Amino acid sequence: MPSITTNLWFDTQGEDAARFYASVFPNSEITRLTHYGEAGPRPAGEVMTVDFTLDGTRFTAINGWPAVHVRRGHLATHRVRRPGRGRLLLEGTHRRR
Numbered sequence: 001m002p003s004i005t006t007n008l009w010f011d012t013q014g015e016d017a018a019r020f021y022a023s024v025f026p027n028s029e030i031t032r033l034t035h036y037g038e039a040g041p042r043p044a045g046e047v048m049t050v051d052f053t054l055d056g057t058r059f060t061a062i063n064g065w066p067a068v069h070v071r072r073g074h075l076a077t078h079r080v081r082r083p084g085r086g087r088l089l090l091e092g093t094h095r096r097r
Helices: 016-022
Strands: 003-012 029-035 047-056 058-061 075-082 085-090
Touching: 003 016, 003 029, 016 047, 058 075
Parallel strands: 003 058
Antiparallel strands: 003 075, 029 047, 047 058, 075 085
């Protein structure tokens, strides 16, 4: 059965947002942090992604908002994992207008 992870895009506040959400919802936790390396595009060591669960539902916060050139609204994408078949990215994004 495929599993879906919602990706929430931020400028630099992804870790703060994930920690806040995890403090509000029961059975929630930060499960992994990744950081930008020397190759950029952000300064080395800055948080790039935050994987977290909210009451068992998986999310990833991505610090990369300006890199996708979104100026207004919120942006979310979805990542689908299919066992034995790797990753499949769904087409499209969801924005609040």
